[in-house]
Amino acid sequence: MKTLFDRISEIRVLRNEPLSKYTSFHIGGNADYVIKVYSQQALKNVLRIIRKQHMKYFVIGAGTNILVHNSGFRGVVIKLVGSFKDMHKRGDYFYCGSGLLLDAFLEKAHRRGYGGAEFLAGIPGTVGGGIKGNAGAFGYSLADVIENITIMTENGQERNLDRQKVGFHYRGSRIKNGSIIIGAQFKLLKRKKSDIRAAIERNVKRRWRRQPTGYSAGSFFKNPPGYSAGRLIEECGLKGLRIGDAEVSRKHGNFIVNRGHATASDVLRLARKIKKIVREKTGIRLKEEVKILK
Numbered sequence: 001m002k003t004l005f006d007r008i009s010e011i012r013v014l015r016n017e018p019l020s021k022y023t024s025f026h027i028g029g030n031a032d033y034v035i036k037v038y039s040q041q042a043l044k045n046v047l048r049i050i051r052k053q054h055m056k057y058f059v060i061g062a063g064t065n066i067l068v069h070n071s072g073f074r075g076v077v078i079k080l081v082g083s084f085k086d087m088h089k090r091g092d093y094f095y096c097g098s099g100l101l102l103d104a105f106l107e108k109a110h111r112r113g114y115g116g117a118e119f120l121a122g123i124p125g126t127v128g129g130g131i132k133g134n135a136g137a138f139g140y141s142l143a144d145v146i147e148n149i150t151i152m153t154e155n156g157q158e159r160n161l162d163r164q165k166v167g168f169h170y171r172g173s174r175i176k177n178g179s180i181i182i183g184a185q186f187k188l189l190k191r192k193k194s195d196i197r198a199a200i201e202r203n204v205k206r207r208w209r210r211q212p213t214g215y216s217a218g219s220f221f222k223n224p225p226g227y228s229a230g231r232l233i234e235e236c237g238l239k240g241l242r243i244g245d246a247e248v249s250r251k252h253g254n255f256i257v258n259r260g261h262a263t264a265s266d267v268l269r270l271a272r273k274i275k276k277i278v279r280e281k282t283g284i285r286l287k288e289e290v291k292i293l294k
């Protein structure tokens with residue numbers, strides 16, 4: 001089938017593609033286009049057509065922090081693959097493409113005897129998604145190990161931003177929605193490989209003791225200052241609360257789990273109910289950590 005993007009090389013175009021295949025919630029209707037982009041030149045070319053056609057677009061990483069409506073997305077979903085998964089050492093720094101999974105990044109650094117980012121072990125997202133939301137765990141976040149990042153603007157221009165300009169804050173950054181993170185420089189530390197391996201394994205174990213398995217997008221709400229969202233939800237007696245196939249995990253109050261056939265509206269109705277009850281019982285207003293794709 002012919003598409004607007006036929007003349008561009010180093011991409012793969014999928015039309016009417018179900019986004020449920022690309023999200024850890026396993027929820028989401030079709031996107032007009034999912035385009036897998038293999039190189040920076042190809043990304044520039046795709047953005048040029050998108051601009052010309054006035055299309056909406058959105059970058060997806062591993063889809064582990066988003067909820068997509070069942071009506072899908074009228075526009076282009078860009079997935080960075082190919083050279084966006086490269087990683088190499090540049091002097092004292094590691095340059096890493098934004099499409100690489102965080103666990104793969106840790107493994108590659110470990111193989112060379114570099115560590116310092118093991119707190120990320122087991123977070124299922126990509127470097128790009130992680131930077132956008134300043135992913136972290138156990139009191140640390142990506143902001144602690146990143147020196148600078150490279151983005152491509154909506155106009156196809158590349159820009160380097162040092163860490164101050166990225167504007168990292170708790171589970172967020174100031175990177176504009178149209179900007180695409182293409183890579184980042186990390187400052188890691190030379191360490192004994194056995195120590196790095198032990199830290200990765202320890203963190204993964206800690207994580208699986210606390211987290212439910214099953215389809216979810218991780219913590220649904222941000223921790224309000226001074227509180228744990230999971231504990232507040234648990235103390236309000238909401239574990240196990242269910243709407244359709246969306247359920248508050250019985251293991252961790254801040255995880256909403258898709259028990260099989262949950263729709264985005266099941267999840268959103270459940271989230272609204274949680275927020276209402278927590279507000280009424282504690283006076284605290286929960287805010288979503290998960291990005292809702294409209």
Ligand SMILES: Cc1cc2nc3c(=O)[nH]c(=O)nc-3n(C[C@H](O)[C@H](O)[C@H](O)COP(=O)(O)OP(=O)(O)OC[C@H]3O[C@@H](n4cnc5c(N)ncnc54)[C@H](O)[C@@H]3O)c2cc1C
Pocket residue numbers: 024058059060061062063064065066080098099122123124125126127128129130131132133134135136137179180181182211216217218219291
């Ligand atoms: C079981 C489980 C456990 C989790 N545990 C944690 C945890 O401990 N700590 C934590 O912080 N998070 C956790 N998460 C949430 C999630 O893994 C992280 O937020 C992760 O960083 C999201 O990355 P992603 O690639 O999946 O991003 P996506 O979900 O694909 O996208 C998230 C946002 O980032 C944007 N984005 C993605 N890639 C790019 C790019 N290249 N350029 C610009 N914007 C981009 C998207 O447009 C979207 O707005 C967990 C999730 C699950 C399912």
